[in-house]
Amino acid sequence: MTMSQRLREPIFLTILAVAIAGWLAFLAMWINASGQVGEAQNQVALLTTERDTARNQLAEREAATATLADTQRQITAKQEELAAITENLESMQTDLGARDQELTALAANIEARRTELADIEETLAETQTQHNQLSQERDALEAEIATSTEQLNDVGSRLADARGQEQTTTAALAKLAEEAATATASLAQTQEQLQTARSELTTVQQDLATQSARQEEMGTQTATLEEQVRTLEERRAQVETEVADYENRRNELQPQVTELTRTLAQRSAELETLETSIADARSAPATERFTATSGISLLLNGDGRFEMENAGRSVTGTYSRSETELVFNDGTGAIRGASFPMTCPIAANDNGGFTIEEAEGCPLGGIEFNRG
Numbered sequence: 371m372t373m374s375q376r377l378r379e380p381i382f383l384t385i386l387a388v389a390i391a392g393w394l395a396f397l398a399m400w401i402n403a404s405g406q407v408g409e410a411q412n413q414v415a416l417l418t419t420e421r422d423t424a425r426n427q428l429a430e431r432e433a434a435t436a437t438l439a440d441t442q443r444q445i446t447a448k449q450e451e452l453a454a455i456t457e458n459l460e461s462m463q464t465d466l467g468a469r470d471q472e473l474t475a476l477a478a479n480i481e482a483r484r485t486e487l488a489d490i491e492e493t494l495a496e497t498q499t500q501h502n503q504l505s506q507e508r509d510a511l512e513a514e515i516a517t518s519t520e521q522l523n524d525v526g527s528r529l530a531d532a533r534g535q536e537q538t539t540t541a542a543l544a545k546l547a548e549e550a551a552t553a554t555a556s557l558a559q560t561q562e563q564l565q566t567a568r569s570e571l572t573t574v575q576q577d578l579a580t581q582s583a584r585q586e587e588m589g590t591q592t593a594t595l596e597e598q599v600r601t602l603e604e605r606r607a608q609v610e611t612e613v614a615d616y617e618n619r620r621n622e623l624q625p626q627v628t629e630l631t632r633t634l635a636q637r638s639a640e641l642e643t644l645e646t647s648i649a650d651a652r653s654a655p656a657t658e659r660f661t662a663t664s665g666i667s668l669l670l671n672g673d674g675r676f677e678m679e680n681a682g683r684s685v686t687g688t689y690s691r692s693e694t695e696l697v698f699n700d701g702t703g704a705i706r707g708a709s710f711p712m713t714c715p716i717a718a719n720d721n722g723g724f725t726i727e728e729a730e731g732c733p734l735g736g737i738e739f740n741r742g
Contacts, residue, residue, distance in 0.1 A: 416704075423684060423703060427677060434657060434671075452644050459637050466630045473623055480616045487609045494602045501595045508588045514581060521570075660723050660739035668739055693718075696726070708733060 660668040669677040676689040676698060683704035690697045698712040714732035716724040721740040728735035 420683065420704070423686065427684070427686070448644055452641070455637060455641055455644065459634070459641065462630060462634055462637065466627070466634065469623060469627055469630065473620065473627065476616055476620055476623075480613060480620070483609055483613050483616065487606060487613070490602055490606050490609065494599065494606070497595055497599055497602065501592065501599070504588055504592055504595065508585065508592070512585070514577075519578075658741065660741055662737045662739050664737060666734075666737065666739075691716075696724070 657672055658670045660670070662668075664680075666678065666680045669679075670689060670691065671677075674688050674690070676687060678685045685701050685703040685708075687701040687710065688699045690699070694715060694717075696714050696716050698714070699710055701708060701710045701712070709731065712732055713729070714734055715727040715729050717727060718724050719738060719740070722742075723738070723740040725738040726732065726734045726736065
C-alpha cells in the first residue's frame, strides 16, 4: 500500500484531525494561560501599589496624630508659660507703679525742699539787707556821735574862752573903773553865753546818751540778726544736704526704673511672640473625616489633600472646597476610569457634613457624607 493510499484511510485522517485539534486546543490554552498570567501580574502590581499607598497613608495618619498631640502639648506649655509671664508682668507692673509713686513723692519732696531753700535764701537776702541798713545806720550814728563830740569839744573851748574873758574882765576892773558898766554888761553877756553853752552842753550830753543807747540797741539787733543769719545758713546747709541725698536716691532708683522698663518691654515682646505662636497653632488647618452609609470614607486634610476609601480601595489627590462645590484634582489609585478634575456640587446637611448632588462628570452624586 502506497503512502497516498494510507493518507486516504479514515483512521489516519481521524488521527490527523485529532492531532490537529489537540494542537489547536493546546495553542488556545497556552494563549489563555498567558493572558491570565498577565492579568494576574497586573492585579499583583495593583495590589502592591494599594498596599504601599495604604502603608504611606497609615504613616501619614500616625505622623499627623503625633504632630497633633505634640501641638496640643506645645499649646498647653505655651499657655502655662503665658500665664506665668502674665503673672510676672503684673507683678513687675505693680512694682513699677510703686517705684513711680516713690519717685514722684521724692520729686515732690525735692521740689518742696527747693522751694523752702528759695524761701530761706530770700529771707537770708532780706536779713542781709536789713543788716546792711543797720550797719549804715550805725555808721551814721557813729558819725553823729563824732559830730556831737566835736560840738562838745567846741563848747568846752568856748567855755574856756569865756572863762578867760571873765578873768580878763575881772583883772581889767581894777584898772578900768570907768569901764565898769561896760565890763558889767560884758560880764552879763558872757554869763549868758556861759549859760547857753551849758545848756548846749547838757543837750549834747543828752543826745550823746541817746545815741549811745541807740548804738547799744543797734548792737543787740545786729547780734540777733547775725544769729538769725547763722541759723539760716545752717538750715540752708541742712536743706542742701537733704536735696543732695534725695538726688542720690533718685539717681539710685533711676537705673532700677530703667531696668524695669527694659524688662517690661522684653516681657511684652515675649508675650506678643507667645501669643503669635498660640494663634498660629490654633489657626493650623484641621483634618475632617466624613463617612457615607454606603461605606465610603472621605478624609479632607488641612493641607489640601484628600483620601477616599471604599472596600479596601482608595483614591488620593488634592481638593478645593467651597460652600457649594467640592473639586477633586490629581486623583491617583483605584479611580476606575474617573476623570479629574472632578467637580461635584454639594449642600450642607444637619449632621455637620454634606450631600453631593447629581452633576455631569461626578460619579458620587446622591451620596450623603456625615462628619465623623
